[in-house]
Amino acid sequence: MAALAWLVADGAAVAQRNLIKIKRVPEVLVFVLLSPIMFVLLFAYVFGGAIDVPGMNYREFLMAGIFAQTVVFGATYTGAGLAEDMQKGIIDRFKSLPMTRPAVLVGRTSADIVYNILSITIMATTGLLVGWRIHTSFWEAAAGFAILLLFSYAFSWVMATVGLLVPSPEVLNNAAFMVIMPLTFISNAFVPADTLPPVLQTFAEWNPVSAVTQAARNLFGNTSALNPPPDVWPMQNAELYTLIWIVVLVAVFAPISVRLYKRASSK
């Protein structure tokens, strides 16, 4: 119990440190957020006209996908920050202190929740400006944002693991791109999954990014009877399937990254 209390205290100290960085270098946030904003504008005004979603405005359909993409991209911030720490001497400092070992990782992923709240707020504002609306109750909408944040938290642990494996933040950005591009594009985030060729369609239906997108659509009421989700279990039970992914990702990647962290030293 005492150990857990120390983990929380140490994690909070590290999280505070990481939040100070967002304040000191707001440029990072601005540039990371510019790309999803550009995606909103690109899809809403350029590709959107050519994409037909039965029964609803494309921009209503699009925003949940953009949210999912934003939180997945946001996780690279976790990985890059960790890779940067590893490259500099600060990790040696942390490891020479009598702090709980996982605190650096817990602090990092927790601080990134704040980062993701900021980015989702900005994306939601952008969405409202281009005509996206929430059609459900306050609590359902809150659940929609909560599931996005939980998913971002889980994905932070994936990127934390990657961040500990790569030699530098630059490599992380490229490695992350290789994972994130297929995950976000071979999904229902930008186009209805049934427009994809069969193999990709199956991938999209089981893709956790599709699930979190579908869950957010359901909870924000951005759905239409004319465009029902595909008749497969993950898409029919998107909220539950997303929660399973969240639990599995944390259960697998948190212990792996803690192990990697214990063994790693500054490069």
Add this chain to the structure above:
Amino acid sequence: MNEMIRAEGLVKNYGEVRALDGLDLSVPEGSVLSLLGPNGAGKTTAVRILTTLLPFDEGQATVAGIDVRTNPNDVRSRIGLSGQYAAVDEYLTGFENLYLFGKLYRLGRARARERARELLERFDLVEAGDRPVKTYSGGMRRRLDLAGALVANPSVLFLDEPTTGLDPRGRAEMWDVIREMVRAGTTLLLTTQYLEEADRLADEIVVIDHGRPIARGTADQLKSQIGGERVELVIAAREDLARARETLTFFAVGDIVVDEQSRTLVAPVSGGSGVLTEVLRGFDANSIGVLDVGLRRPTLDDVFLTLTGHAAENGGSEEIELKESA
């Protein structure tokens, strides 16, 4: 007297490379031990092992009487570590860095804040204390890093090449700070590539090469072994080298080293600047043209030449690490 650092037969392998090959160390309370050696000699590896950052393959190590292998967390609360690369967060201010370390050393918020202010004062960083570290000079960063190592008033301090990369003024400042800490009773293990630094700060010097100690003793003992000052001459014509060597034999108190390529001769001498005049007179009398001449203190290279017969070689794992980080 209590032994604050004790290492017996430390062995560390990085794959095929043996970074440490049976290192023994013993540092009594309140004294300063300097590990002297070139890059890749195993200095950093030894520090990383003793500060619990790195597991080791063989041997025993205790710090402040606590076993490093079985009880690392207790060791961590007694030690301070400051390295060659300032381990501070450059986006945080000086104060925020020290406050963070204080919290992580579990001093409590109030005490951590108070301690951060004290240390900024002591290391002459009060004015810069509320500026992000990004704006600091190299010397200021290094001082802040050292302050970070002192947050919890550690009884044992490890400094890994604390002045490498600093300008002469920064180095002198750092020496003052270190001497002050030692006067206050801190036990210190210091690694360095500079003989002068070890000479000025250490009670005992251990010279290491390829992970093995090759000499140990006080600075005076070491100096009597390697001799005092060196006369270094560059002569004008290569064909005069043999005669130059012969001439120099009269003044040398040890082996003369000749580098044909650069037409340089180095000889240990005693007697200060008077010798220099006599050497020049001797060369003049034999009409050997001299391009450059000087008297200098022995360097790490001279130590290695005397002790091992070869110059200090850079190499081994630490060097590889450096290259990776560059």
